[in-house]
Amino acid sequence: MQNARTIIRPVNNDSSPRAAQSVRPFVHVLADSSHKLSSICAALEPQFAVAGERLDADAKLSELPFAIVIRAELRDVDNIAAIKRRSARLAKATKRIFLVDHSSHACISQAYALGATLVLPGLLNKVKLLAALADPAEPSSDSAPGSAQPDDAVETAATAIASMFSSVTLGQPLDVDATKEAGRKIADRITQHGLSEWLTTVRRHHEGTYQHCLLVTGVAIDFGLSLGVRRADLERLYSAAMFHDIGKAQIPLAILDKPARLDPDERAMIETHPAAGYDFLKSHDNMSPEILDAVRHHHEYLDGSGYPDAFCGESIKDLVRILTISDIFAALIEHRHYKPTMPRPDAYNILCGMTGKLEKALVTAFKEVALSR
Structure with a gap:
């Protein structure tokens, strides 16, 4: 990653999210650190077209993802404010998955209050995340x-x-x-x-x-x-x-x-x-x-x-x-x-x-x- 606010895009002949989305579902990743951002994108890129940005960056993506994945410390008021600024985009995604490090009711309640459709507490679990993105939950x-x-x-x-x-x-x-x-x-x-x-x-x-x-x-x-x-x-x-x-x-x-x-x-x-x-x-x-x-x-x-x-x-x-x-x-x-x-x-x-x-x-x-x- 060239700098902390670089948008991460899937490798493709046409690197735009639209081109990737035509082949694989498009997932937008948000995180409060470069390390969290890169680890999530790396976990998703084999199966999804992925684009991501730091929460402290200006929102730059215009494509509509089918899912948004957010990993951030929800006890940080700046992170909460950054997520709220993106509330209109979040509301348009079918799945809004929050990854929270702290398995507490306070953090999970905060995630749902911010628009989460699913919260996965604890350390990043690639298997659970991919299952959540793939699972339609519609018997x-x-x-x-x-x-x-x-x-x-x-x-x-x-x-x-x-x-x-x-x-x-x-x-x-x-x-x-x-x-x-x-x-x-x-x-x-x-x-x-x-x-x-x-x-x-x-x-x-x-x-x-x-x-x-x-x-x-x-x-x-x-x-x-x-x-x-x-x-x-x-x-x-x-x-x-x-x-x-x-x-x-x-x-x-x-x-x-x-x-x-x-x-x-x-x-x-x-x-x-x-x-x-x-x-x-x-x-x-x-x-x-x-x-x-x-x-x-x-x-x-x-x-x-x-x-x-x-x-x-x-x-x-x-x-x-x-x-x-x-x-x-x-x-x-x-x-x-x-x-x-x-x-x-x-x-x-x-x-x-x-x-x-x-x-x-x-x-x-x-x-x-x-x-x-």
């Missing part, structure tokens, strides 16, 4: 007809979830109204375009805990609509779904995203998240008792085998029962890079097999949601 059995709808419901909701996690991590008050507004946008989106389109879009663009929260909210909304609940109850349902896993912000990401089975200590830590979320939310205004109850008890079962309070029977409210079914189903059909996505009929069969734990009438009614196209 054919669930693909909705047509392309994703051009509204901002997904990004608004993902930003709200990122803000929630940041608030917990930093011990700051939560913007309750903004989170509820994001839930309303999801409800409008699903009312207009259906659940399958939402599932496909979310799984294409988000991973891990953020994907899960977005999927649960969408599934819960569609379930509420199919049950014909009142508008006020639907608002409580999607708000509870948005907030339900906020307590996971206090659990290490190495446990949350572990691809293998959790050991007993890790499982015990995971089981602290409903109470932790409740404790964080209970001091906030505009947080109804019904929503707080759902956040604390969405892992309770009718037979008393759930957590954190081993509630059973009539102690578990209707809102909680609906959210629990939505939560389990969404977890089963999540897209993860390390395992196939479970088909929706298979996930529904698992719900049907949870005899005594879930309300049978609700599970029966959920069939319309689980198997809808």
Whole structure:
């Protein structure tokens, strides 16, 4: 590299990104140091047409990449400002992959707030990065007809979830109204375009805990609509779904995203998240008792085998029962890079097999949601 701000381009007879893109997909790389920039470009160039620039350089590329890869220290305010200056370009890329060295909720939340569709924490892992760029995250059995709808419901909701996690991590008050507004946008989106389109879009663009929260909210909304609940109850349902896993912000990401089975200590830590979320939310205004109850008890079962309070029977409210079914189903059909996505009929069969734990009438009614196209 001749200087720290040189644009890196693929070697070709015509070195422009357009010529390279005609042969291979075009990826734009941004980094806060020359070393990070060159290492990412070297990893990508065998499979992609690559162009890159330092974050402290003026934006010079005019071609539209299908993906943008960013590796930068997100605790640096100058880096954050530089990424924000490029927000219009980021929004046009199908994939926006952030590589963050620090596996902390604060850094990952910051990445999503800046527009990430996927965050890969830790040291540069070429295999994971190439898989993320190649993986369409669109299981054919669930693909909705047509392309994703051009509204901002997904990004608004993902930003709200990122803000929630940041608030917990930093011990700051939560913007309750903004989170509820994001839930309303999801409800409008699903009312207009259906659940399958939402599932496909979310799984294409988000991973891990953020994907899960977005999927649960969408599934819960569609379930509420199919049950014909009142508008006020639907608002409580999607708000509870948005907030339900906020307590996971206090659990290490190495446990949350572990691809293998959790050991007993890790499982015990995971089981602290409903109470932790409740404790964080209970001091906030505009947080109804019904929503707080759902956040604390969405892992309770009718037979008393759930957590954190081993509630059973009539102690578990209707809102909680609906959210629990939505939560389990969404977890089963999540897209993860390390395992196939479970088909929706298979996930529904698992719900049907949870005899005594879930309300049978609700599970029966959920069939319309689980198997809808």
